[in-house]
Amino acid sequence: KAGVTQTPRYLIKTRGQQVTLSCSPISGHRSVSWYQQTPGQGLQFLFEYFSETQRNKGNFPGRFSGRQFSNSRSEMNVSTLELGDSALYLCASSSTSAGNEQFFGPGTRLTVL
Amino acid sequence: TQLLEQSPQFLSIQEGENLTVYCNSSSVFSSLQWYRQEPGEGPVLLVTVVTGGEVKKLKRLTFQFGDARKDSSLHITAAQPGDTGLYLCAVDRAGNNRKLIWGLGTSLAVNP
Numbered sequence: 136k137a138g139v140t141q142t143p144r145y146l147i148k149t150r151g152q153q154v155t156l157s158c159s160p161i162s163g164h165r166s167v168s169w170y171q172q173t174p175g176q177g178l179q180f181l182f183e184y185f186s187e188t189q190r191n192k193g194n195f196p197g198r199f200s201g202r203q204f205s206n207s208r209s210e211m212n213v214s215t216l217e218l219g220d221s222a223l224y225l226c227a228s229s230s231t232s233a234g235n236e237q238f239f240g241p242g243t244r245l246t247v248l
Numbered sequence: 249t250q251l252l253e254q255s256p257q258f259l260s261i262q263e264g265e266n267l268t269v270y271c272n273s274s275s276v277f278s279s280l281q282w283y284r285q286e287p288g289e290g291p292v293l294l295v296t297v298v299t300g301g302e303v304k305k306l307k308r309l310t311f312q313f314g315d316a317r318k319d320s321s322l323h324i325t326a327a328q329p330g331d332t333g334l335y336l337c338a339v340d341r342a343g344n345n346r347k348l349i350w351g352l353g354t355s356l357a358v359n360p
Contacts, residue, residue: 180348241289242289
């Protein structure tokens with residue numbers, strides 16, 4: 136079974152731009168969660184989608200948004216990029232919305248200049 | 249202030265040595281997870297501990313959950329270069345295994 140895939144793997148943007156990151160979960164998994172990882176803050180939960188509905192949300196500003204498609208693939212969007220948005224963005228998939236192990240993708244490394 | 253404090257932050261050892269890393273908090277948790285993250289990859293779940301005083305073994309890795317369920321340790325025996333990575337602990341405060349709170353991790357380098 137193929138693992139979680141994320142595209143692109145690396146991205147460089149400038150302040151004020153917007154970016155869209157993509158995540159394809161493991162086949163059959165319906166839950167997709169997004170995390171931001173930085174050296175100073177560690178991993179922080181952004182949001183979770185299950186069957187195209189946002190189920191949980193972390194404490195991030197509205198510039199961070201996401202969606203999930205009927206095939207469970209998910210995208211997250213960050214608008215009006217700030218320097219502090221530079222981070223590794225990780226996607227994790229799970230078969231259900233609660234209690235099951237999450238499987239992480241390799242992440243997208245976003246650099247904002 | 250981090251809810252979970254991991255120590256040490258960095259550790260560099262020689263192959264064959266033993267080591268212990270810690271995950272501490274002032275809060276009580278129903279369960280705690282340990283992950284390993286290798287460079288260029290996402291975290292991979294190693295173990296979940298749920299009972300105070302619980303000890304779990306995974307080959308050369310031994311995990312312990314404190315009696316009061318506020319802290320945990322990970323001991324590696326005879327470390328190998330393949331053990332190199334970032335070791336993260338995480339706790340589930342929402343009870344749904346989703347809104348995990350993470351420590352900053354211990355970065356381990358095992359030199360051949």
